Amino acid sequence: MAKYKIKNTNLMHNGKSYKIGDEIELDDTAAKKLAHVLIKVSETKTAKIETANNEKAASSKTAKTSKTAQKEISESTETVETAKSDDKTSTEKEKTGENK
Numbered sequence: 001m002a003k004y005k006i007k008n009t010n011l012m013h014n015g016k017s018y019k020i021g022d023e024i025e026l027d028d029t030a031a032k033k034l035a036h037v038l039i040k041v042s043e044t045k046t047a048k049i050e051t052a053n054n055e056k057a058a059s060s061k062t063a064k065t066s067k068t069a070q071k072e073i074s075e076s077t078e079t080v081e082t083a084k085s086d087d088k089t090s091t092e093k094e095k096t097g098e099n100k
Contacts, residue, residue, distance in 0.1 A: 001025050004038040011037055 006032050011018040011034070016022055023041060031038060 001027050003041040007039050
């Protein structure tokens with residue numbers, strides 16, 4: 001059984017209605033009889049679409065992970081800068097004698 005897309009007209013097959021662009025799975029005999037309203041859907045095309053969708057999902061996941069890592073680095077940098085600032089203020093207070 002192969003997959004086909006309906007073209008040019010709507011189709012009623014085995015009691016089910018199919019619109020233009022719908023996909024239908026047919027055996028070779030039925031497909032030959034309806035060839036004038038069918039376009040065979042390439043298995044390769046379907047595989048390429050699935051591969052593209054998987055790659056897109058993986059890319060999105062990588063981007064989210066990258067954003068999370070970037071945020072953690074930013075927060076870590078802010079913590080270090082705050083600690084340095086606090087340390088500098090302490091040192092200045094000790095030099096001026098304000099800490100006593």
